[in-house]
Amino acid sequence: DSGVTQTPKHLITATGQRVTLRCSPRSGDLSVYWYQQSLDQGLQFLIQYYNGEERAKGNILERFSAQQFPDLHSELNLSSLELGDSALYFCASSLNKRGSSSYNEQFFGPGTRLTVL
Amino acid sequence: AQTVTQSQPEMSVQEAETVTLSCTYDTSESNYYLFWYKQPPSRQMILVIRQEAYKQQNATENRFSVNFQKAAKSFSLKISDSQLGDTAMYFCAFDQGAQKLVFGQGTRLTINP
Numbered sequence: 001d002s003g004v005t006q007t008p009k010h011l012i013t014a015t016g017q018r019v020t021l022r023c024s025p026r027s028g029d030l031s032v033y034w035y036q037q038s039l040d041q042g043l044q045f046l047i048q049y050y051n052g053e054e055r056a057k058g059n060i061l062e063r064f065s066a067q068q069f070p071d072l073h074s075e076l077n078l079s080s081l082e083l084g085d086s087a088l089y090f091c092a093s094s095l096n097k098r099g100s101s102s103y104n105e106q107f108f109g110p111g112t113r114l115t116v117l
Numbered sequence: 118a119q120t121v122t123q124s125q126p127e128m129s130v131q132e133a134e135t136v137t138l139s140c141t142y143d144t145s146e147s148n149y150y151l152f153w154y155k156q157p158p159s160r161q162m163i164l165v166i167r168q169e170a171y172k173q174q175n176a177t178e179n180r181f182s183v184n185f186q187k188a189a190k191s192f193s194l195k196i197s198d199s200q201l202g203d204t205a206m207y208f209c210a211f212d213q214g215a216q217k218l219v220f221g222q223g224t225r226l227t228i229n230p
Contacts, residue, residue, distance in 0.1 A: 002161075031216070043208060043220035056217050088160060094216065103150060103169070104216065108162035 003027065004093050004109035012115045018079040021112045025072055025093030031055065032074040033094075033106060034066055038087035049074055078114070086116045119144045121211050123221035130199055131229050137184075138194045138224050140209030147171075149213040151185065153194045156223075157205040165207070168192065196226075204228045 003026035013019055025032050034046040045058035049068035060066075063081075068074045078085060088111045094104035120143045130136045142151070153165040168176045168185050175183050180200075184193045196203055209221040 033216070033218075035218070042222050043218075045217045045219070048216065056215055058217055090162060092162075103167070105164060105167070106216065106218065111160055111162075113160075 002107040002109060004091060004107050006089075006091050006109040006112050008112060009110065010113045010115070012117065013081060014117055015081055015083060017081050017116075018077065019081065019114065021076040021078070021089050021091075021114070023074045023076070023091030023093075023109060025074070025091075026107055029093035029095050029107070030072065031094045031104070032068055032072070033092040034060075034074070034076050035090040035092065035108075036087045037090060037111070038084070040084075041087075043090075046076070081116045083116050086114055088113050119146075119211050119213060119219045121209050121219050121221035123207075123209055123224050125224045126222070127225045127227070129227040129229060132199060132201060134199055135195060135197050136199055136226065138196075138207050138209075138226065140192045140194070140221055142190050142192065142209070142211050144190070144211065144213060146213045149211060151183075151192045152210040152212070152218070153181070153183070154208045154210055154220075155203075155205045156208065157202075162208075166194065199228045201228050201230060 005024045007022045030051045033048045037043045046060040048056040066076045090111045091109045092106040094106045122141045149170045151168045155163045166178045180197045206223045211219045
């Protein structure tokens with residue numbers, strides 16, 4: 001158990017719909033990352049938040065958005081869903097303490113499996 | 118852009134054998150980090166081993182060790198005395214320090230009894 005929790009575990013929805021995936025980081029971790037694992041694209045970095053602010057962006061579609069709340073949990077919103085959005089969505093967290101020179105390992109949650117029908 | 122290539126989609130060995138998974142990467146950076154992650158059937162992503170590029174010494178973690186060849190941009194994972202529990206997808210990953218992990222396509226490793 002990494003200490004990162006994600007809900008729901010599974011989500012089945014229809015094309016055109018909107019869903020929200022939730023992530024709670026490990027206690028004390030300030031950074032949250034979202035990754036998408038699909039059959040055709042593999043594992044891809046989507047976006048990173050640090051202490052409530054967007055820090056880095058990857059291959060995230062405009063239909064997708066995310067935010068990190070004051071209690072540091074994060075939500076990934078996926079809208080106008082398409083069949084190709086079916087994937088396993090991972091959240092990871094790391095400490096990223098300011099001034100720290102050591103590498104901040106990312107700890108992955110169990111993922112949310114999204115199926116778009 | 119950084120890319121990570123795993124040329125072996127699938128591998129299969131007998132229990133207790135040694136197996137080596139290959140990974141090459143492309144970057145113009147001099148400082149970066151390399152990782153091997155394990156993804157068992159549970160789908161959980163588990164960090165197996167990490168290598169800092171500025172360290173010449175190859176990282177080891179119990180039965181897992183790497184062969185890091187910086188000039189060749191090669192980063193292979195050796196699993197000694199393989200066990201049934203090592204059956205999983207293995208992903209090589211790269212981070213140039215921005216903490217955006219770039220993953221390879223994975224190698225599906227099966228350990229046979």
